[in-house]
Amino acid sequence: MPVLFAVFVLLIVAVGTPAQAAPRVVASIKPLQSLAAGVMDGIAVPDVLIKGSASVHAYALRPSDADLLNTADVIFWVGPAFETFLEKPLRALGGKARVVRLRDSPNLKILPARNGGLWHGADDHDTGGQDGHLWLDPGNAKVMVAMMAEALSTADAPNAARYSANAAVMYDKLDALDAELKARLAPVSANPFIVFHDAYQYFENSYGLNAVGSITVSADRAPGARRVLSLKQRVGSDSLCVFAEPQFEPKLVQMLISEAHGRAGVLDPEGSGLTPGPDLYFVLMRDLAENLSACLASSP
16 A cells, blocks of 8 residues: 555656646637737637628627636627627626726827718818728737737736736737738828728728728618719729628629629628638738739729
């Protein structure tokens, strides 16, 4: 018996005590999950709440989503003005998870929500609201990566050095992406275009693009007849590019294109058709630049 006990002690010393499990992390949308996955590279893979082609603008929480939130150690989201459906469920968690509202960093560039649908030549910003599509500016993505690394280091101190090192790699990749997109979009930056809903203001602002309006004021509400007429006139006057989104019915875009002789494209601000993971953010941003360039380069 003493011999067996001695062997057992030696095994404990040789193997060591079990390592602390990495925190279970949940991000609300794919772009945030991608940034978190980069910070967590080599440690664990974060979950994403909104999967597939579902849109945050019309999302309803399912029982499986509630289970995911209830078992999370760290949750990343933009904030209640964007993922409105999450506000009450997160309050109900009662402090069981570290909830990181990424909108709260003072270092973020925050843009006011635009009011109306045709913005060109009008000062029609709604100063009472804010645009929640923060991730579409690579500078904002760097700030969010820093917030994620800090929150994860607090929740998982043994891996703090790894989170910090991964964040530094992400900063370099985001800087390189930003330079690449500036060069890609510069030749078409002055060409006007119309989007399905006003999701791209941060992208436009970063690269000096000339979006002049959106088809819908709200992504979950169809435009009225007067608005459609105004859009037809604007599209027809310059044969503009009009961009649909894969999450929403394309009939309105098709109608504008056919009746006003515009040109069609597709933009996806959340990467609905992309596989979650550390590469998604970079693929999403390059796809936006490529799809914009392809349509705008053919402007008359």
